[in-house]
Amino acid sequence: MAVRTSSEVEAFLGQVGEALEALGPDESREVVAELRALLHEATTEAGGDASAALAGYGDPRTLAARILEERGVHAGPTRIASAPVGTRLAALAVDVVLWVAALVFVYAVGGVTGGNAAYLGASSLVTGAGVALLAVAAAAGSIWWWVSWRRGAGTPTSGLALFGLRRIRVAGETRVVRTADIPGAVRPRRGWPAVMLVVSLGLVALLLSSLTQGSRAAVENDQNAVLADITTSVSLVTEAYRAVVTDGGEDRAAGLFGPSAASGLTDLLGRRDAGLVDAYTVREIGPDTQGRTFSDLAGAEGGRLSIPVTVCEHAGDRETGCYRYHVASVVTVDGRGGATGDWWIESVRRVD
Amino acid sequence: MVELGSWVAQLRKGVVDLMVLRLIARVGDLHGYAIVRELRTRSGLEAGESTVYPVLRRLEADGLLDSRWVAADGGPPRKYYGLTAAGTGFLARAGAEWDALVASVETLKGEGGHGGPHEQ
Numbered sequence: 078m079a080v081r082t083s084s085e086v087e088a089f090l091g092q093v094g095e096a097l098e099a100l101g102p103d104e105s106r107e108v109v110a111e112l113r114a115l116l117h118e119a120t121t122e123a124g125g126d127a128s129a130a131l132a133g134y135g136d137p138r139t140l141a142a143r144i145l146e147e148r149g150v151h152a153g154p155t156r157i158a159s160a161p162v163g164t165r166l167a168a169l170a171v172d173v174v175l176w177v178a179a180l181v182f183v184y185a186v187g188g189v190t191g192g193n194a195a196y197l198g199a200s201s202l203v204t205g206a207g208v209a210l211l212a213v214a215a216a217a218g219s220i221w222w223w224v225s226w227r228r229g230a231g232t233p234t235s236g237l238a239l240f241g242l243r244r245i246r247v248a249g250e251t252r253v254v255r256t257a258d259i260p261g262a263v264r265p266r267r268g269w270p271a272v273m274l275v276v277s278l279g280l281v282a283l284l285l286s287s288l289t290q291g292s293r294a295a296v297e298n299d300q301n302a303v304l305a306d307i308t309t310s311v312s313l314v315t316e317a318y319r320a321v322v323t324d325g326g327e328d329r330a331a332g333l334f335g336p337s338a339a340s341g342l343t344d345l346l347g348r349r350d351a352g353l354v355d356a357y358t359v360r361e362i363g364p365d366t367q368g369r370t371f372s373d374l375a376g377a378e379g380g381r382l383s384i385p386v387t388v389c390e391h392a393g394d395r396e397t398g399c400y401r402y403h404v405a406s407v408v409t410v411d412g413r414g415g416a417t418g419d420w421w422i423e424s425v426r427r428v429d
Numbered sequence: 430m431v432e433l434g435s436w437v438a439q440l441r442k443g444v445v446d447l448m449v450l451r452l453i454a455r456v457g458d459l460h461g462y463a464i465v466r467e468l469r470t471r472s473g474l475e476a477g478e479s480t481v482y483p484v485l486r487r488l489e490a491d492g493l494l495d496s497r498w499v500a501a502d503g504g505p506p507r508k509y510y511g512l513t514a515a516g517t518g519f520l521a522r523a524g525a526e527w528d529a530l531v532a533s534v535e536t537l538k539g540e541g542g543h544g545g546p547h548e549q
Contacts, residue, residue: 108486110505110506110508111461111482111508112482113505114460114461114462114501114504114505114506114507114508115460115461115462115478115482117504117505118460118462118504118507119462119478121504133465133477133478133479134477134478134479134482135477135479139479140479140482140483143479143480143483144482144483144486146483147483147484147486147487148483148486148487148490149487
């Protein structure tokens, strides 16, 4: 009769433990510990004959299979390998893109809806509430998606379905595996996830393009607003010189100077009479000293601009002096979405 | 043709749950090895460790039994099984079902006279 040593008992227990992988590490360890105790009892009762003790348990893999069967745990293949890392990352990237696209879509819908509602006269409270509801819906959808992902729900995400993957629980741990490796598993359809991905990427590209164009337009609008202010200011100053130097329209020039710049007009008239100015050039033009524009103030509550214009005077070929004019404008908002501005020369000083 | 041995094995497999629960209810908490031994000596049921032990795991997972580890002299700790309240309730209901089933079989068995050629 062959004598089995305790090492054979350990070998038996090792095979049982290995075959119980589907139970999870903690429970399989507990089963092995209990079987070790039972085999110790049986071996003792058999007078130290481990062979006789083991005989009552049969094949270790069969015993493990019965334990799993009684527990309702289906081991299937001993181990289903995890899907390649690259494939899993690609699936996750697809899910992230779809999630971002959904958020962008909700944001765009909310913005358009809110903007149109405001244009139609809805109160800010109503439009704000509408946008807030859309934001809550987007947040709730994101949380639901995250919880489903964490739970490893049976229905695969779009990213997983697109790459033929699925999340399963094996031996107490959640793993992403290829559906083709799961015996009898039905492969998910890839058509709809692919369509969703293409549509979402197109939507995101369209919205990004709109945002880019909007930003470019905003910059151009800002530049145009500055140019408009400068043009008005330069026109005012050159009109004053034309009136004084060319046309002799001193009364017309007087209407362009504010009270604080009256001496500047007097000085200009004096220089003209002294023959010191028969021509002029605009040397330098600046934006508002505080960087604002007429459009900025018209869109707010109004305000005051101050735009410098430097003009150099000539007598024949000789430059006789340069003067910096500050053109002021008071922007008044009329409450109906419009604004008006009064422009005048508020100060003059020699700069050369 | 159904082989008798296979049928008997299936029948025994079906009653092991009930017998384990009744044994523990009658004797008190027992460890696995003792359960197998007591089943053999008290009822004559030849159910090996490979049959009884998986049933113990399932009954515990189903909440009909609970367990505790007890240190043993000169050996590894033993795991003792006892009935839970749910197990006591289940045993009562399962026992009633069993009695009804046995009564039904006995009733059919007792309807003699017009029995088949193998009826005694």
